[in-house]
């Protein structure tokens with residue numbers, strides 16, 4: 001039996017585990033030897049990891065915001081409880097009261113839609129960018145689910 005899948009597995013990992021579980025399930029089914037308890041446990045795991053793919057999570061969004069290998073938004077923005085932050089961007093204390101989640105989303109995905117001259121990277125855009133380091137060419141800086149999570153996090157800053 002596989003160990004439970006942690007809630008923060010990346011969507012790709014979750015997908016792999018799901019394929020694995022599906023294969024196991026169909027193998028069990030095929031042999032006609034499904035043990036009800038085992039079946040329920042596996043079904044719960046499948047449900048759990050499907051949830052990990054869709055559920056938006058503000059706490060995970062906070063990590064996206066802070067962690068260097070993710071959004072690393074603290075490079076430019078201060079937020080409550082993040083001691084080391086840059087100040088090229090405005091502090092985002094209270095941003096959840098100033099802007100709606102949709103307004104926050106546009107700004108994180110592609111700030112140029114609001115201010116073409118903004119010194120903030122467009123985190124969900126690959127076309128029409130200038131001076132992109134080769135390693136980042138044609139890569140979104142954030143995945144769609146990282147964007148969902150970071151918007152959910154910022155919306156909590158009231």
Ligand code: HEC
Pocket residue numbers: 065071072073074075076077088089090092095098104107108111114115118119120121123142150154
């Ligand atoms: C290189 C510096 C830089 C980085 C990195 C950066 N930002 Fe920004 N951000 C800015 C600047 C500068 C502005 C102000 C844009 C303007 O003048 O319109 C801004 C504006 C914003 C705003 C709008 C704030 C408001 O009150 O209108 C949000 C929300 C935001 N950033 C979120 C993020 C998130 C989330 C990340 C990480 C995924 C991020 N930023 C990464 C520089 C940055």
